[in-house]
Amino acid sequence: MLVSADSHVVEPPAVFRDYLDAEWRDQAPRLAPDHAGGERYVLPGTTRSIGLGLAGSAGTPGKELRESGTAFADIRPGAWQPGPRLEDQDADGVAAEVLYPTVGLFLLRHINRAYSAACMAAYNTWLAEFCAKAPDRLIGCGATAVTSPDSAVRDLRSIRGKGLKGALLPLEPAEGFYADERFDALWAAACDLALPITFHALPPDRRAPAAGPGAAVILPLWDAQELLTGLVFGGVLHRWPALRIVFAEFDAGWVPHLVQRLDHYFHRHHRWLKLDGRIHRPPSEYIARAVHFTFQDDPTALRLALHSQTNLLWASDFPHAESTWPASRSLASAGSELLPARLYDEFFSTRARSLYGI
Template sequence: MLVDAHAHLLPRDYPADAPECFPRMEPIDGDTARLLLFGTMRFRARDAFFDAERRIEEQAASGVDAEVLSPMPPLLRYDLPAADGLSLARHVNEFTAELCAAAPDRLVGLGMVPLQDPDAAATELKAVQDQGLRGVEIASNVLGTSIGDERFLPFFTEAQRLGLAVFVHAMPSPTPRLPASAMGTYVVGLEGMLAAASMITGGTAAACPDLRISFSHAAGGFPLVVPRAQYFWGGTWNEEPAVPERAIAHDDGPSPLEYARRFYYDSMVFDRRALRYLVDLLGADRLLVGSDFPAMPRESPAGATLRSLDMEPEVLERITWHNAWRWLGVDPPAGR
């Protein structure tokens, strides 16, 4: 079995009386795709984004048994007024619930919330859960503020209380330090790293030990920098026992690597050597399969690079599907 834990959707349409700041989806002559218009964005959204039957066909073609669907990240517009952000979130969440209801054994939905208003976002989590969605997707920063900032702690505390999964998708900051052309490449690595690190340095990881949180693209550069944080905490190389008198920033809490091993990470890192490092450093029980489908094409078949690592069958199964259900907090399908 293989669960794609990083796949996206777009609503087919938006209300005719929606605020002007809402996206629009327009038909394309002679095409089953639709054109997403959102501010300056123009994006051809093929039908797999919004059609359950097409998604199932695509799953069969690539060897995927189920998908965890989250909103296409540009919908996470935290620059909208909070009331408009909440309206947009509710429309997207309603569509997501309807799409997943068409094939509940194959499609699992994540909602979205207006995190620009942390109190409203926390309050909306119960409505997300009541719709049958298993968690929420958020961006790696909110108008340039990392998600580990204390203002977002009540949101994460409520997600933990409700047992909802959180998926953090790397998104650019309003004040980028790299050109727009680097958005899909280096920016993803930087933003993922900053988001994951902020959850530790800001105290959220300590305050919410049972939060089930996953980071897109293995949190970018985070797995390569956390060993440095481990050295500063413990004063030793290679995760040897800490020697506090040699450490630069020791405390009595969990180590940086212990915190990092509470998080989940999708495996979309494009190279078997990177995957091997993630398994070795973070553990096979922390990784999920991800693809960014249908915004990006999947490997054919899905998980081909993972399978090339020649892992033990039970280890491979953890990554291809066991971990996804554990992250979502749901029982696996009957017979699995």
């Protein structure tokens, strides 16, 4: 059976209406009508809103996809109810899923990090209750807004205490950079608690320099490359060898090329980049030991994995528009034709089981 290392819930309004601390409840994310007869999530404090059409459209043909015109009641119940979710897993041949938010991905980039932190705390409480209905199949990753290193450590302890199996972080902390040594307390806590840390592709908050509305699709890859380079050259993976990092929904065909370039700069430009004392081995060794990358339908990553040390984790992305549901079994079968049996089992099941203790 398959294990998806990156799937999602679509948070019902009750997550924020009922679980948010009282001081923030009047600013809870809420549903509002859209111009096409559906609903959108409105996020107070920002001009951004979230159409539900792409959030719960797994299995919809591409020509029928639309961002607007979908109400929450139109989304598959498995997006937010445990019982129907297990039925959706069975229909797709999936034994378990690692779960991330939908609305929460937008909230992680909210300009008010205190508000973001309150929403993430509410989400974590609800998610823990959701996953408790089938803890061997619904594998929750809690989230922290990383308002400070100390607050992030407290959040990780709370996440582990709720029985969640991983921690989702924003791509940037509220202040500074993750490579700063003042964040070592965060990495130490992740190691002590045996919590894999995930950086998930987030909705872009900057404009692509290229023209045209489609240019934004490449921005998440740049985010991932910049962040991974910082974690390596900043010495985070050197200082914390037990740390495990997951890059989710960035795909992975680009990884071997980036790793090759990082190794080149390590060997050729080590001195002027002032890497002495920060990293002692080629970047490829740190990444092969500590970093995992999810993929959905990425044959390039599968082919390159035969000649690289890329740690791949298959993901269905259910119930989002990118999801492979309900055809995940046929996609996995195609993967078995590209990979030896050992790597196939690792990428589609056993590596995720080991990482999250499934």
